[in-house]
Amino acid sequence: MAVFAPHANSYRRFRAMSYAPVAPTWGVNNRSVSLRVPAGPPASRHVEHRVAGADANPYLVAALVLAGMLRASSAASIPARPSRQWIRAGACRRVADALARGPGARGGIGVPCRRVRAEFLEVFLAVKRRECEKFGALVTDRDYEWYLDGA
Numbered sequence: 001m002a003v004f005a006p007h008a009n010s011y012r013r014f015r016a017m018s019y020a021p022v023a024p025t026w027g028v029n030n031r032s033v034s035l036r037v038p039a040g041p042p043a044s045r046h047v048e049h050r051v052a053g054a055d056a057n058p059y060l061v062a063a064l065v066l067a068g069m070l071r072a073s074s075a076a077s078i079p080a081r082p083s084r085q086w087i088r089a090g091a092c093r094r095v096a097d098a099l100a101r102g103p104g105a106r107g108g109i110g111v112p113c114r115r116v117r118a119e120f121l122e123v124f125l126a127v128k129r130r131e132c133e134k135f136g137a138l139v140t141d142r143d144y145e146w147y148l149d150g151a
Contacts, residue, residue, distance in 0.1 A: 002128050003060045004052040008135030013053065021050050027082040037082075 005011055013020040019031040026035035026047075036048040052061045 001051070002124065003064055004056050006053075006056055006128075008131055010053050010055055019050075025080070025082075030082075033082075 005014070014022050021032060021034040023034065025033040026037070027033040028037045029039040030036060031050070034049070034051050036050055037045065038048065049061075049065055
């Protein structure tokens, strides 16, 4: 998620009653899942990766998606059943910490050299944590309006 939603503002789309995915699910013709298979004839069938926002780095997104596909194919994993439920939930606020703890993510970033990958992840996480701190400290004019309206 730190790559797919790279800015604090990126999480605004992950909210109730939106079509942004909020769970690691897939489904057929379901716009609330992470991986969507649109209905249609088999010749035009494809998979939509719906997690990454327009503000994500396309090269990092492609590297992580391909690394995930490689890991899934080499592990001979069987996908879960498709979700038929439309998922509506809030967004995660601790993405950088989850990335730092997740052993799968550390090996999944598409950088061939382990040392470079570790250094990249360290810098990437430092930037993301700082962005979260700055975003959390920001009080917008809209916030002041809501506070004054409620008083």
